[in-house]
Amino acid sequence: MLADDQELLRTGFRMVLEAQPDIDIVAEAGDGVQAIEEAARTPVDVILMDVRMPRLDGVEATRRICAGPDAPKVLILTTFDLDEYAFAALKAGAAGFLLKDVPPLELVAAIRAVHSGDAVVAPTTTRRMLDSFARVLPSAAGPAEPPELARLTDREREVLLLVAQGLSNSEIAARLTLSEATVKTHVGRILTKLNLRDRVQAVVLAYETGLVRAGG
Structure with a gap:
């Protein structure tokens, strides 16, 4: 599932992912509330979740989704400057995070890795993120x-x-x-x-x- 309030971005991700034989887009959401509703009624394995969305942000949406039984894996989408909400989302149960400008091949690999049970956190990005959250x-x-x-x-x-x-x-x-x-x-x-x-x-x-x- 793609959860992002930018329709153009969702369209771009859809084009990349639907070209893969083993990945299907089963739902989309434009805000956190809709993401929770879609996750409740649609069988989904992985959610690409934006952090900043209207009505309900991606952190709280992730927390509520991951609290349920047989919850899907959540990959957080964050901007290059690594806003502090991304760290909160990891604490809320996300399986990792990606930058919004992630190269297509890395995006596909990350989704497959999370689906198989691995976490996706780029080492260099982890170091930058944790340094920036010292406070x-x-x-x-x-x-x-x-x-x-x-x-x-x-x-x-x-x-x-x-x-x-x-x-x-x-x-x-x-x-x-x-x-x-x-x-x-x-x-x-x-x-x-x-x-x-x-x-x-x-x-x-x-x-x-x-x-x-x-x-x-």
């Missing part, structure tokens, strides 16, 4: 480290720190001299132990608890 992240007097983190091994904690810094599995493998498959296994164990849905939630947790700090 909304915890201060030195933030919440205590959750006890769940004590369940992690030293290696898992090390991997989590690198995930939180925006590194991909291949970059983490190179940094720690591990195979990419081993890193993927570590990430899976981290998500299980911390009861997290995906690496997006892992990034949010690491910054909210002060395990890693923006700009640091």
